[in-house]
Amino acid sequence: MDFFAFFIVLLFVVWATWFHFLRQRSGAAKLPPGPYPLPIIGNILQLSKTPHQSLAKLSKTYGPLMSLHLGSMYTIVVSSPEIAKEILQKHDQAFSSRTIPAAAQAHDHDKVSMAYLPVGNEWRKIRKICREQMFSTHRLEESQVLRQEKLQKLSDYLQKSCDRGRVVNIAEATFITTLNLMSATLFSIQVTDFDSDATQEFKKTFEDLTNIVAVPNFGDFFPFLKPMDLQGIQRKSEFYFGKMLGFIDDLINQRLQSRGASSLKKNDLLETLLDLSQGSEYEFISIKVIKHMFLDLLFAGSDTTASTAEWAMTELLLNPEKMSKAKHELRTVIGENKQVQESDISRLPYFQAVIKEVLRCHPPAPLLIPHKSDYDVQIRGYMIPKETQILVNVWALGREPSVWSNPNSFEPERFLDRKIDFRGQDFEFIPFGSGRRICPGLPLADRMLPIMVATLIHNFDWKLEPGVKPEQVDTTEKFGQALHKAVPLRAIPIKP
Incomplete structure (x- = not known):
């Protein structure tokens, strides 16, 4: 009872302080409009499991510059x-910092990660x-x-599946391929293979890590709860980050x-970084920095590219006339x-x-990595206070009816x-972000995504697994570090 009473008093004090702060803040400056926040929790309950979608709906009511607590x-x-242009280009310097979730602080990742x-x-x-x-x-030409x-x-695996009439899990096939494409570019090795038990373990580690970073954390919303780690997010992220860093450490050793x-010498990025670390200009490039850099690149490059390739196959299978046009062009050229x-x-x-069109409909990171304001900034007559978190809803930008006709159609x-x-200058279409924080791996993604999708469709026709009709294909989105399909796509490659 003593602890319970203490907890109730603590909540009351926090609520009173928060409410007083909210009233002062609202009276001192004209903040952007938004839904009225509940005591203590604010607008947390208005976020769904797909926050990019729920935020897009709220913006229809409260406008394209919206406040949330x-x-x-x-x-x-x-x-x-x-407004995205004002934030990411005109006021790029003011909004170039990041809000750092507790999960990203595991193994001091935020202190050396290019992302944070x-x-x-x-x-x-x-x-x-x-x-x-x-x-x-x-460099990219050299590693081609x-x-x-x-x-x-990948092509050989699809051919075997075609010969046997075997169903292919597209999510798994694209993940294995992108992971091996990344590991070839970074380390000159193949990390995993098709039909391997090690693949399943590796994929699960990736998914666990990306999920734990994306899970809403009470410690981020209420800093006084962070030391308690009520959801175990910090403990789990320490484990998963450690597991991946250990794998990278072994490769470096x-x-x-x-x-x-x-x-x-190998002709890959690891060799380049090791050479640079021995020079005077980049003396800060320690083994620790290299490990965390590769961790960023593996996750940013593999997970997002694989999920986008799966969405591409989904859209093409659901739109056979578009598939036919794409295949005809490939075979003609x-x-x-x-x-390819x-x-x-x-x-x-x-x-x-x-x-x-796939990137418009299914941007890899629908809310990008959150930005943060370094000082007070006026935007469209509203005050954006210092330390404000900024979410750019690129998913909503790609489905804005005033910009795109039939925005929900492929x-x-x-x-x-x-x-x-999509290189950051056309703000209605910025799946990789814009400004100084634009995704640094865009040139590699621009090569890997098209060539993988082309490999999947060029020499194979596809049909859905037995008993599944196009209208039964689940297109539900699963929000995370990348925008996945909630239910993996399964299909059979067949001879043209």
């Missing part, structure tokens, strides 16, 4: 291209490494052969040993029974439109006569 975390939600580091000298040097040494056209080998393995025993090359994609305008043709790209 998530516990003690004041949040602004942006849902229009014009504040914009400063160290962050700029890491970005420079990514731009010049990791994702430059020259490694990626083609992994795509050939193996490379260091091989470098000492041989003068031959490239020919039958040939492996990365250089071929630029000659496939309709297929490029398909990829863009229509690649809309991109054929429209000069628009």
Whole structure:
């Protein structure tokens, strides 16, 4: 009873303080409109399991610049291209910081991660490494052969499944392929394989880690609860982060040993980083920094690309006329029974439109990584206070009726006569973000996603698993670090 009484008193004190703070804040500055917050919890109950969707609905009532109180975390939600441009371009410097969830603080990840580091000298040097040494056209061209080998393995796996009439779990196939594409580029190795028990364990570790980072955490909404770790999120994230960092650590140690025993060097990003770490300009690039950088790249590159490729296959199977157009273009330009090359994609305008339409309908990170204001900023006559969390709802931007006709329909043709790209300048279409915090791996994703989808459809026709009709395919979204299908797509490759 004593503890219960103490807890009730504590809640009352927190509520009274919060309510007083809210009244002072509302009276001192004109904040953007939003739903009225409940005591203590604020607007938390108005977020569903798919927050990008519930926030899009709320913005229809309260506008494209909307206030939310998530516990003690004041949040602004942006849902229009014009305001997204102001936030991410005009006031880019003011909103370049991040809100850091407790889960991302495991193993001090936030202190060395490019995704969470504040914009400063160290962050700029890491970005420079990514731009010049990791994702430059020259580097990506050099590692293209490694990626083609992994795509050939995907094609061989699909051929075996075709010969046996076997159902393919598209989510699993795309995950294995993207993970191996990333590991080939980063480490010159293949991490996993099709029909392997190790694959299932690796995939589960990925899913567990991405899920734990995305789970709403009371410790983030109510800082005084953080030390209690009521949901066990910090404990679990320490375990999962540690497991992945241990895996990466083993790969780095193996490379260091091989470098000492041989003068031959691998042509991959690990070799580049180890070389840079020995120079004076990048002396801060320690083994710890390299490990966490690779952790970012593996998760950002593998999970998001795999889920987007699965969405592409889903949309094409549900829209057979679009599938037919894409396959016809591939076969006309490239020919039958040939492996698609990365250089071929630029000659496939309709297929490029398909990829863009998938990214519009199913952006990999529907709310991006949250931004944070470093100081008070005026936007459209409203005050955005310092320390405000900023959510840019790119899912809502891609479905805005005033910008996109028939926004809920899958229509690649809309991109054929429209000069628009996803590189951060067209704010109605920013699946990879914009400004200085734009996804640094965009050049690699721009190669991996199209070439993998092309490999899936070029030499194979597809049908849904027995007993499933197109109208029965579940298209429910599962929110997380990436936007997954709640129910994995299963289909059978067949000979054309």
